Structures are given as structure tokens and as C-alpha cells.
Amino acid sequence: MKGVGERAVRVLGIETSCDETGVAVFDSRHGVLAQALHTQVDLHAVYGGVVPELASRDHIRLLPVLVRQTLREAGLGVVGLNAVAYTAGPGLAGALLVGASVAEAMALAAGLPALPVHHLEGHLLSPLLSDDPPAFPFIALLVSGGHTQLMQVADVGDYRLLGETLDDAAGEAFDKTAKILGLGYPGGPQLAGLAACGKAGRFRLPRPMLHSGDLDFSFSGLKTAVLNVVSSPDWRPEYRADLAADFQQAVVEVLSAKAMAALERGKMRSLVVAGGVGANRALRAGLDAAAVRLGARVHYPASELCTDNGVMIAFAGAQRLMRGERPPADPAIRVRPRWPLGELSRPVPMGG
Numbered sequence: 001m002k003g004v005g006e007r008a009v010r011v012l013g014i015e016t017s018c019d020e021t022g023v024a025v026f027d028s029r030h031g032v033l034a035q036a037l038h039t040q041v042d043l044h045a046v047y048g049g050v051v052p053e054l055a056s057r058d059h060i061r062l063l064p065v066l067v068r069q070t071l072r073e074a075g076l077g078v079v080g081l082n083a084v085a086y087t088a089g090p091g092l093a094g095a096l097l098v099g100a101s102v103a104e105a106m107a108l109a110a111g112l113p114a115l116p117v118h119h120l121e122g123h124l125l126s127p128l129l130s131d132d133p134p135a136f137p138f139i140a141l142l143v144s145g146g147h148t149q150l151m152q153v154a155d156v157g158d159y160r161l162l163g164e165t166l167d168d169a170a171g172e173a174f175d176k177t178a179k180i181l182g183l184g185y186p187g188g189p190q191l192a193g194l195a196a197c198g199k200a201g202r203f204r205l206p207r208p209m210l211h212s213g214d215l216d217f218s219f220s221g222l223k224t225a226v227l228n229v230v231s232s233p234d235w236r237p238e239y240r241a242d243l244a245a246d247f248q249q250a251v252v253e254v255l256s257a258k259a260m261a262a263l264e265r266g267k268m269r270s271l272v273v274a275g276g277v278g279a280n281r282a283l284r285a286g287l288d289a290a291a292v293r294l295g296a297r298v299h300y301p302a303s304e305l306c307t308d309n310g311v312m313i314a315f316a317g318a319q320r321l322m323r324g325e326r327p328p329a330d331p332a333i334r335v336r337p338r339w340p341l342g343e344l345s346r347p348v349p350m351g352g
């Protein structure tokens with residue numbers, strides 16, 4: 001990547017914050033050398049959502065296997081690495097502890113730095129891995145299962161929160177609405193699939209906070225509006241696809257309008273979209289169309305990097321390492337299940 005220090009680095013990245021076990025090796029000269037990803041979707045599907053204890057146990061079962069497999073594919077032993085990066089938060093406490101323990105132990109044994117990475121920083125830097133990466137500064141729209149935020153990004157670690165959801169995250173709204181419509185877990189992609197078979201316009205759903213004058217969001221009322229529609233005496237099951245399309249369109253309209261307002265306020269021309277909901281095709285089409293009208297450009301991560309993965313953690317760790325960041329000397333295992341992204345700072349080398 002341009003504008004980054006000269007030293008080439010090779011970082012192992014470990015992601016275990018929720019229901020994906022992700023491992024990757026990123027090399028700053030050669031890109032991704034190897035990666036492995038296991039999703040626990042089948043494990044949690046019968047319960048209709050993620051069961052934290054089962055998630056932790058499955059990470060314990062698979063993480064050592066995937067680390068070995070990834071290093072073998074990269075043709076490396078731990079000695080070929082410069083650091084081990086892992087998701088330290090936000091996420092499920094037990095799941096995070098599995099990744100943190102393995103990463104800290106490997107790093108200690110091999111005499112390498114262990115780098116705790118913020119999960120959302122991983123997401124928002126992942127479009128920099130594309131062939132045509134955005135230049136700093138840019139606006140980032142983070143839309144995942146747990147977060148909906150607009151950030152102003154001046155550099156790695158220099159993030160200013162512009163607005164966020166006051167209640168449900170966009171992904172959470174997709175998941176809850178999918179449940180109301182009788183779809184399985186994870187609801188987002190299934191609801192998007194159903195919406196593609198329907199036509200928006202039959203139902204009048206609200207556009208929450210569209211004209212609030214700030215950059216905050218609210219999605220829980222939208223989900224309730226969907227619940228009211230399916231509970232009404234006029235409801236017919238054959239309307240499901242149309243209702244899904246109307247819900248999706250309401251979310252897309254609000255996200256697009258606020259993202260464009262953030263670009264205009266910051267006089268910026270680049271928008272980066274990250275997080276699982278960033279995979280949504282209608283959202284991409286809505287954002288692209290709105291950005292064209294502003295003369296701006298939208299950057300997305302490759303679709304396989306939209307949802308949780310080890311590559312983004314290895315990449316974020318490498319960016320911090322190349323900027324001289326060193327971990328604290330004590331190899332304590334710490335995770336932060338709640339961790340506001342705005343609390344991050346630019347990488348600062350230890351000892352001056």
C-alpha cells in the first residue's frame with residue numbers, strides 16, 4: 001500500500017469475535033499468502049441465533065487446526081512471521097478469549113509481538129486491500145450485526161465518530177425482520193434473497209430519522225412497523241417478498257441519505273462501506289447511484305471480505321506494525337467485549 005513505511009512485514013491474523021473462525025497470513029509485499037475460514041452458521045441455525053458458549057467451544061476446536069493449516073499453506077513456520085494479530089474486541093467475551101489466548105501464547109513462545117486489533121478497524125480498512133484502494137481521508141459506513149456507524153477516517157487509527165444507531169444495528173434489524181417473516185438465521189442474506197423476488201411499494205414503511213438533521217440512525221421502529229403489518233387482519237403470506245423488499249428499501253434509503261450527508265459535510269469524495277450488510281446488493285446499488293449524483297465514489301471490500309474473516313485482522317495488524325506500533329511488554333490476555341472505535345489512536349512506537 002502506498003504511503004506506508006518501507007519495512008515489509010508478515011502478520012498472522014486471528015478472528016474469533018463471533019461465529020466465524022478466521023485465520024490468515026498477510027505479507028505487506030505479496031498480499032494474502034494463505035487464509036482459512038470456518039463459519040458456525042450450521043451450529044447456531046437450530047437455535048435461531050448465535051449461542052455464545054457453543055461459539056467459544058467451536059473456536060477452541062478449530063482454531064489450532066486452522067492456524068496450522070494456514071501456516072502450512074503459506075509455507076511458513078511461526079519464525080517466518082513478524083507478529084500475531086488477533087481480534088481483541090468488540091465481540092463475545094468467551095469467543096474473543098479463545099483467539100486472544102492462542103495468539104498471545106504463540107507470540108510469547110515464538111518471541112513475536114502480539115497485536116490486539118479492533119474488529120471494526122479490521123472491517124473499515126479492508127477496502128484498502130482492493131486493487132484500487134481509497135486514499136485517506138475518507139468517510140466509512142460500518143454496517144454489521146452489532147454496529148451502524150459513520151466515521152471520518154483521517155488515517156489508520158484516526159477515527160472520528162460522526163453518527164451511529166441509537167438502537168438496533170442495520171444487520172440486527174435485517175436479522176430480526178427476517179425472523180418476523182419466518183426466515184432462518186442468519187437473516188440478512190435470506191431477507192435480501194426474499195426481497196429480490198418481491199416488489200417494493202406495497203407497504204408504507206417509515207424512514208426512521210431520515211430528516212433528523214444529524215448523522216444518527218434508528219432501526220428498531222422499522223422492525224416494529226414490519227411486525228404491525230404481518231399482525232394486521234389484511235396480511236397475506238403471499239405479500240412476504242414485497243414486504244421484505246419494502247423493508248430493505250427503507251434501510252437502503254436511510255443509510256444512503258446519511259452517508260451522502262456525511263460526505264457533503266466533510267467535503268469528501270470517497271466513501272468506504274464495511275461490515276456484513278455491505279454485502280447487500282440493493283444497498284450497493286443505492287449508495288452507488290447516490291454517490292454518482294455527488295461526484296463521489298464508493299469503495300467496497302471484496303465480497304468474501306465483507307463478513308468476518310482473518311484477512312482483515314492480519315491486514316489491520318500489519319498496518320499498525322508498519323507504522324511502528326509495538327504491543328505492551330507484558331503478555332497479558334485482555335479482551336474488550338465493548339470497545340468504542342473512537343477510542344483508538346494512531347499507532348505509536350513504544351519507547352519513543
Ligand code: KG4
Pocket residue numbers: 018143144145146147170171172174175186187188189192275276277278279280281306307308
Ligand atoms: O460484519 P458481520 O459479518 O458480523 C458482525 O461483526 O456483526 O455482519 C453480520 C451481519 C448480520 O446481521 C447479517 O445478517 C448481515 O451482516 N448481512 C446482511 C447480508 N449479509 C450479511 N444483511 C443484509 N444483506 C446481506 N446480503
Ligand code: ZN
Pocket residue numbers: 119123144145275276307308
Ligand atoms: Zn464483523
